[in-house]
Amino acid sequence: MIGAGLTGLSTALLLTRDGHRVTVLDRDPPAPAPGTAWESWHRPGVTQFRFAHIMLPRWHTLMRTELPGVLDRLAAAGGFAVNLAGLLPPEVRDGGRPDDDRFDTLTARRPVLEAVLAAGLTVRTGVAVAGLEVRDRHVTGVRLAGGDILTADLVVDCGGRRSALPAWLAAAGCGAPAEERDDAGFVYYGRHFRGPRPPVRGPLLQHHDSVSVLTLPADNDTWAVAFVASGHDRPLRALRDPDRWTAALDRYPLAAHWSAGTPLTGVDVMAGLADRWRSLVVGGEPVATGVVAVGDSACCTNPSLGRGAAIGLLHACTLRDLLRETEPAEADKLARRFAERTAAVIEPLYRATYWFDRHRIAEMEADAAGVTYRPDDQRWAVARALYVAALSDPEAARANLAISSVLATAPEVLAANGLAARVSAIAGGVRYPMPGPDRAGLLAALN
Ligand SMILES: Cc1cc2nc3c(=O)[nH]c(=O)nc-3n(C[C@H](O)[C@H](O)[C@H](O)COP(=O)(O)OP(=O)(O)OC[C@H]3O[C@@H](n4cnc5c(N)ncnc54)[C@H](O)[C@@H]3O)c2cc1C
Known part of the structure; x- marks a missing residue:
């Protein structure tokens, strides 16, 4: 297993539980105890390590059925248990529905989450993979930065967004994976706080004129707030400044009170986040066998929808299930079947997220230019209508959730x-x- 991030750790836990002997390698330092992870864990291998994260109900459902011990440990580490339907205003909650428990989740700041996941495994840390060992387009192991070689029946690449897998395959004389890539164009201006947890007065993801505002509760009386904007929107770059960031947030009545805590960070900025889909089977033929890509290495999306961990865990379960019926020795069959199942289970989620991203970024950029965004795609109008109807209608709210x-x-x-x-x-x-303010009001707050 290359990479001990959110998906790598989850995949390793699932495979270990099934009796596979798993060696997990990561170039970063080891996980400390969850209680000190936020303060002490330096993790250059994961750029978004200190950014807002929420674990969605699909992640929670999968964890509950497949790796329940993780949820127990996360709760013990101060994870925040919440039912997303329970956050709806009373008239929309409408007394609750019998199946609202499907919206349960348990969430935490990213370092705490990872430290909890890592506590269930032995990870070989400080170990960088430098390449693949390949014979006749079959991967037999990995080469470490120091030159050592580790052999494996199957190499699972969980190297994340910046995985070097294509370069390693090319260096070994294999073909290039099929890849679609598009820079989503979003930029995130995020902060974490600690204090008495703010009441939820609106959707956790609030869309406004040219920006979205994310408010995410987390573990141990902490939470995150982030503005999401277009990276091309120069005037909004003023959001890098904590005072201006706070002045802007103050203009959004449903989110302003989320800055009333002790700041744990200044404004962390992250941009250049591509939506990317990668497949190791091209034109029906595996570019290599003996290797699979799981999680962000295979499929990464714009994070404002918070789907990465849920999609990654689903992908990990897809691999685990396949390995219950196909031996790694059946290398060609394994490569093809994993690609087929990834296309059936993961690709629709990727496409839907990518579709949302393209429209939302175009809408933000139209807002910034003072133009009304009216695409031909009728589905966008319906998606927006659902978001609006969900603010007042109990059925629409459940559908949206x-x-x-x-x-x-x-x-x-x-x-x-x-x-x-x-x-x-x-x-x-x-x-x-x-x-909330219109564009002119937002710019006035920033200035
Ligand atoms: C700003 C931002 C906010 C996000 N918010 C959310 C959210 O709210 N909810 C959500 O579900 N998802 C969110 N995501 C997505 C989530 O962070 C990713 O989907 C998730 O981290 C993917 O896990 P992974 O294990 O595939 O990769 P990563 O977590 O990126 O882990 C990759 C690991 O591989 C290691 N590695 C890489 N190359 C090597 C090598 N050569 N040798 C050894 N080790 C190597 C790295 O050190 C790292 O530990 C967000 C992403 C971003 C960018």
Whole structure:
């Protein structure tokens, strides 16, 4: 296993539980105890290590059924248990529904999460993989930076967004993986706080004129707040400054109180985040056998929807299930089947997220230019209508939560009971009705 990030650790735990002998390698330092992870763990291998993270209900559901011990340890480490339907305003919560427990989750700051996952495993840390050992396009192991070689029946690449897998395959004379890549163009301006946890007064992801605001509760009375904007939006780069960041947040009545805590960080900025889909089977032929890519190495998406851990865990379960019926020795079959199942289970989630990203970034950029965004794609109008209807209608709220929790796809929920027509009627063409400044008001706050 190359990489002990969120997906790498989860994959290793799943495979170990099934009786596989797993060696996990990571170039970063070892995990400290969860209680000191935020302060003491330096993790250059994961750029987003100190950024806002939420674990979505799909992640929680999978963890509960597949690795329940992780949830017990996370709760003991101060993880924040929350039901997302329970955060809806009373009139939308509507007394609760019998199946609202599907929106349960348990979440924490990223370092705490990873330290909890790592506590269940032995990870060989401070070990950088430098290449693959390959014979006749079959990967037989990895070469470490010091020159040592480790052999393996199967190499699982969980090297994340910046995985060097394509370069390693090329260096070994294998073909290039199929790859689609598009810089989503978003930039994140995020901070963490500690204090009495702020009450939730609006959606955790609030869309406004040219920005979105993320408010994410986390472990041990901490939380994160982030502005999401277009990387091309120069005036909003003022959000790098903590005072201006706070002045801007103050203009959003449903989120302003989320800065009333002790700041744990200044403003952390992250940009250049591509949506990328990678497949190791090209034109029906594996570019190499004996190696698979799982998690962000195979598929990474814009993080404002918070889907990476859920998709990664689902991908890890897909590999685990395949290995229950296919031996690594059946190398060609394993490579093809994993690609097929990844295309069936993971690709639709990737496509849906990518679709959202393209529209939302175009909408933000149109806002910044003072133009109304009106794409031909009718599905975008329906998606926006669902977001608006979810603010007041109990059924629309559950449908919206099911999509954002990665429990269902938009076509699945919108097909039910004529919901698409209903949400359009409820929304009545209104865009994002939550209180907050228009573009001029936001710029005034920043200046
Ligand atoms: C700003 C931001 C916010 C996000 N917010 C959320 C969120 O709210 N919810 C959510 O679910 N997801 C979120 N994500 C996505 C989530 O962070 C990723 O999906 C997740 O980290 C993927 O896990 P991974 O194990 O595949 O890769 P990573 O977590 O990136 O781990 C890769 C690991 O591989 C190691 N590695 C790489 N190359 C080598 C090598 N050559 N040798 C040895 N080790 C190596 C690295 O050190 C690292 O530990 C966010 C992402 C970003 C960028």
